[in-house]
Amino acid sequence: MMPKTNETILTVDKLTVSFKTTQGMVRAVRGVSFELHRGETLAIVGESGSGKSVSSRTIMGILAGNGVIDSGSIIYGGQDLTKVDEEHYHELRGNKIGMIFQDPMSSLNPIMRIGRQITEGMLLNGDHFKTRVKDYANESKNDLYSALDIQDNIEREIKVVKDSEDADKVEKLSQLAKDLLDAKTVVKQKKAAYHLKVKEGKVKVKNDWLAEKERVYAEIKALQEGPDPKAAKSQIADLKEKLIRYKKVTKKEAYERAIKIMKEVGISEPEKRYTQYPFQFSGGMRQRIVIAIALTASPEILICDEPTTALDVTIQAQILELINELKRLRNLSVIFITHDLGVVANMADNIAVMYAGKIVEIGSSEEIFYSPRHPYTWALLSSMPDLDSKDRLRAIPGTPPNMLFPPAGDAFAERNEFAMKIDFEKEPPMFKISDTHYAATWLLHPNAPKVEMPKLIKDRIDRMVGAKGLEEHR
Amino acid sequence: MNRRENEKPILEVKNLKQYFVSGHGKNKLVVKAVDDVSFNIYKGEVFGLVGESGCGKTTTGRTIIKLYNPTDGEIYFLGERIGAGFKGLKDAIKHMRKSTRTQINDLKLELKNKLLNMSEEDGKLLKQEYNTKIDELIKKKEQFILEQKEEIANRKEVVEQDSDLMRKMQMIFQDPIESLDPRMTVKEIIAEGLRIAGTRNDSEITKRVNEVLETVGLLPEHASRYPHEFSGGQRQRIGIARALVVSPEFMIADEPVSALDVSIQAQVINLLNDLRQEMGITIMFIAHDLSVIKYFSDRIGVMYYGNLVELATSDELFLNPLHPYTRSLLSAVPLPDPRYEKTRKRIVYRPKEVHNYANNPPKLHEIKPGHFVLANDEEIEKYKKTLK
Numbered sequence: 055m056m057p058k059t060n061e062t063i064l065t066v067d068k069l070t071v072s073f074k075t076t077q078g079m080v081r082a083v084r085g086v087s088f089e090l091h092r093g094e095t096l097a098i099v100g101e102s103g104s105g106k107s108v109s110s111r112t113i114m115g116i117l118a119g120n121g122v123i124d125s126g127s128i129i130y131g132g133q134d135l136t137k138v139d140e141e142h143y144h145e146l147r148g149n150k151i152g153m154i155f156q157d158p159m160s161s162l163n164p165i166m167r168i169g170r171q172i173t174e175g176m177l178l179n180g181d182h183f184k185t186r187v188k189d190y191a192n193e194s195k196n197d198l199y200s201a202l203d204i205q206d207n208i209e210r211e212i213k214v215v216k217d218s219e220d221a222d223k224v225e226k227l228s229q230l231a232k233d234l235l236d237a238k239t240v241v242k243q244k245k246a247a248y249h250l251k252v253k254e255g256k257v258k259v260k261n262d263w264l265a266e267k268e269r270v271y272a273e274i275k276a277l278q279e280g281p282d283p284k285a286a287k288s289q290i291a292d293l294k295e296k297l298i299r300y301k302k303v304t305k306k307e308a309y310e311r312a313i314k315i316m317k318e319v320g321i322s323e324p325e326k327r328y329t330q331y332p333f334q335f336s337g338g339m340r341q342r343i344v345i346a347i348a349l350t351a352s353p354e355i356l357i358c359d360e361p362t363t364a365l366d367v368t369i370q371a372q373i374l375e376l377i378n379e380l381k382r383l384r385n386l387s388v389i390f391i392t393h394d395l396g397v398v399a400n401m402a403d404n405i406a407v408m409y410a411g412k413i414v415e416i417g418s419s420e421e422i423f424y425s426p427r428h429p430y431t432w433a434l435l436s437s438m439p440d441l442d443s444k445d446r447l448r449a450i451p452g453t454p455p456n457m458l459f460p461p462a463g464d465a466f467a468e469r470n471e472f473a474m475k476i477d478f479e480k481e482p483p484m485f486k487i488s489d490t491h492y493a494a495t496w497l498l499h500p501n502a503p504k505v506e507m508p509k510l511i512k513d514r515i516d517r518m519v520g521a522k523g524l525e526e527h528r
Numbered sequence: 529m530n531r532r533e534n535e536k537p538i539l540e541v542k543n544l545k546q547y548f549v550s551g552h553g554k555n556k557l558v559v560k561a562v563d564d565v566s567f568n569i570y571k572g573e574v575f576g577l578v579g580e581s582g583c584g585k586t587t588t589g590r591t592i593i594k595l596y597n598p599t600d601g602e603i604y605f606l607g608e609r610i611g612a613g614f615k616g617l618k619d620a621i622k623h624m625r626k627s628t629r630t631q632i633n634d635l636k637l638e639l640k641n642k643l644l645n646m647s648e649e650d651g652k653l654l655k656q657e658y659n660t661k662i663d664e665l666i667k668k669k670e671q672f673i674l675e676q677k678e679e680i681a682n683r684k685e686v687v688e689q690d691s692d693l694m695r696k697m698q699m700i701f702q703d704p705i706e707s708l709d710p711r712m713t714v715k716e717i718i719a720e721g722l723r724i725a726g727t728r729n730d731s732e733i734t735k736r737v738n739e740v741l742e743t744v745g746l747l748p749e750h751a752s753r754y755p756h757e758f759s760g761g762q763r764q765r766i767g768i769a770r771a772l773v774v775s776p777e778f779m780i781a782d783e784p785v786s787a788l789d790v791s792i793q794a795q796v797i798n799l800l801n802d803l804r805q806e807m808g809i810t811i812m813f814i815a816h817d818l819s820v821i822k823y824f825s826d827r828i829g830v831m832y833y834g835n836l837v838e839l840a841t842s843d844e845l846f847l848n849p850l851h852p853y854t855r856s857l858l859s860a861v862p863l864p865d866p867r868y869e870k871t872r873k874r875i876v877y878r879p880k881e882v883h884n885y886a887n888n889p890p891k892l893h894e895i896k897p898g899h900f901v902l903a904n905d906e907e908i909e910k911y912k913k914t915l916k
Binding site for chain 1 (some may be wrong): 790819864
């Protein structure tokens with residue numbers, strides 16, 4: 055498949071995440087970079103503990119309390135998500151980036167009716183006054199943030215210079231102190247401007263509301279004094295409802311939208327289901343509800359963290375079909391996390407294979423499945439049972455490395471039968487294979503010995519590709 | 529298959545039923561988890577049992593190893609009856625009592641009518657005649673009930689007896705974390721079966737534990753550690769070692785790889801494969817993942833809502849899936865092949881639309897040697913045409 059040339063919606067660049075533990079820092083993610091395009095699915099595949107869930111949780115801003123982002127950036131909508139504070143993450147989380155978790159039972163509240171769980175977000179975010187004021191003051195808020203950023207940078211630099219042993223240390227410091235003062239005054243100005251803007255916005259929104267109210271009441275009055283006041287009753291009720299909806303999301307509106315979304319995710323009799331509790335739903339149905347909740351705010355990006363691992367084959371197929379369908383209808387970008395390569399083949403446009411906190415191979419799904427290059431990808435593919443053969447499975451020997459002490463060199467070298475001496479000493483860079491296909495293994499170095507992929511996978515790929523008469527791909 | 533005739537099965541399950549009853553009176557709810565399932569397992573083979581969650585495959589396994597007492601049906605292991613339910617017999621007694629009562633009542637009514645227009649003398653004779661008839665009926669009933677009760681007592685004895693035979697059957701559980709006691713060391717966990725079997729000598733136990741640890745690919749020094757010190761795959765190996773320590777002939781593996789990562793899955797499957805080839809252990813393998821089952825099993829039984837809907841060798845099942853549920857299950861298997869996946873069409877199974885069992889209930893038919901399918905006569909004709 056050709057790479058999609060449309061816009062990039064999310065860019066993750068050299069992201070590094072660690073967890074503070076009593077034994078030391080656990081390096082969970084060590085420099086992950088990828089791009090997500092609009093309307094495509096990126097699958098992240100790896101064993102448990104490879105850092106795939108941690109990467110996605112960092113994007114959602116829900117790292118555990120002891121998690122630290124050491125370096126790197128996540129650019130979404132011109133903003134670096136690693137620098138956004140909790141207060142402002144609320145505007146992104148759920149609204150722009152939705153997430154579905156592995157276990158549908160533990161991600162739903164067992165003592166709350168399904169309907170309330172779906173509408174909760176809509177009602178909480180339903181104050182239109184607030185959003186209008188926010189929109190009005192948005193520009194000056196961004197100004198304030200950039201000013202704050204500059205101030206932060208200067209402060210950081212001062213710290214660095216203070217610790218250094220440079221000869222012109224004093225000189226530099228005085229210059230920086232001056233800069234900092236300037237920056238602080240700018241911030242003060244911007245802050246005042248922002249508060250003014252908010253005030254203005256509040257007045258403007260209130261005036262708008264009063265005008266709207268007057269207009270609607272005039273209309274109602276006209277109807278009441280009209281030729282047939284009795285017949286106009288329902289019309290008047292509609293008008294009143296509309297007026298309230300101008301102010302906030304009403305319960306009725308939320309109900310209507312919830313029913314619509316429940317229909318969209320394939321729940322029959324949504325009116326009846328609306329008042330039921332999670333225990334009255336089967337596993338697949340529960341996962342549909344979780345998807346419905348994620349969809350209420352119409353996010354642009356949907357992160358699915360092993361959404362089908364707890365389900366059996368038939369239900370899994372249904373949920374995968376549903377996610378694909380929703381992706382097509384809503385032009386969603388999906389990050390799909392799983393350890394099952396079979397599931398990925400159906401879903402993904404691009405696949406990133408992760409091992410020990412790093413992406414070891416990334417490419418389109420055809421490239422990964424039909425011409426894998428990294429020994430770890432080979433190992434993953436060959437450890438899957440095949441419907442057509444009874445050859446002995448090639449299990450990956452050993453266990454993943456302890457991320458308290460990440461190994462020097464290639465992290466997979468210890469378990470790799472093709473490992474060379476350099477694998478234990480130096481980390482391999484990403485070698486380019488095609489425009490979309492990269493792999494981090496020394497085997498791709500021009501000086502490396504020629505190594506063929508294991509016969510088991512080669513046979514399998516020959517069977518898959520050959521059966522359809524598509525030899526040219528090899 | 530020919531082997532069926534000249535070989536005795538290691539495990540025979542006959543009309544097994546397992547019902548779970550909850551509540552009383554109008555709240556009474558009977559869940560028919562397993563409803564009339566029969567199959568044989570032969571020595572050295574791997575018998576796969578597949579179906580969606582809640583179809584009764586785990587209950588079948590647990591009933592065979594006597595974690596539950598069967599409601600009805602019989603289980604034979606190595607030629608001996610190890611488990612039997614008697615609900616059917618009790619029902620038969622009830623039915624007999626009821627039918628005898630109605631018969632007697634009918635006779636009495638007949639006698640009364642006849643006595644109305646009859647002299648006293650003749651009446652006496654007739655009465656005697658009818659009384660003997662009734663006595664005969666009662667005698668017959670009593671005889672029948674006695675026989676049934678004897679059989680029930682027999683079966684009860686089977687349920688209560690704790691035979692050495694059962695040691696030859698062991699089970700591996702699904703969740704390697706939940707199924708190991710966190711407060712016992714690996715050695716204690718593995719040796720528990722040996723101790724219960726009567727081995728008291730500690731050096732003997734240590735020797736045997738180290739032996740099985742090596743068989744499953746662990747080291748003797750692991751014996752003194754606790755389960756939490758191991759990864760998921762290693763814990764499942766401990767579970768397998770615990771089953772192996774008493775040298776079983778038959779193992780029930782209840783979804784042993786569902787909770788594991790793909791790469792670890794392969795290790796465990798390879799291990800089970802080795803055990804089966806080297807020690808000749810017969811395995812009943814329960815799973816919902818068809819690609820694993822196909823890879824590992826010789827014969828596969830497909831279960832749907834407590835019923836066995838299809839039973840065939842694994843190649844035959846994948847070549848000739850007959851029952852619509854089997855087909856829908858096969859169409860849902862994801863494969864690591866993007867081009868195939870993009871065009872895959874899933875078949876949805878809706879029992880009410882496919883089957884019409886109102887006047888012709890289905891039975892398990894042998895449509896081809898070794899290939900059984902649950903169907904009624906009309907469907908059998910239809911399936912026969914589609915056979916390859």
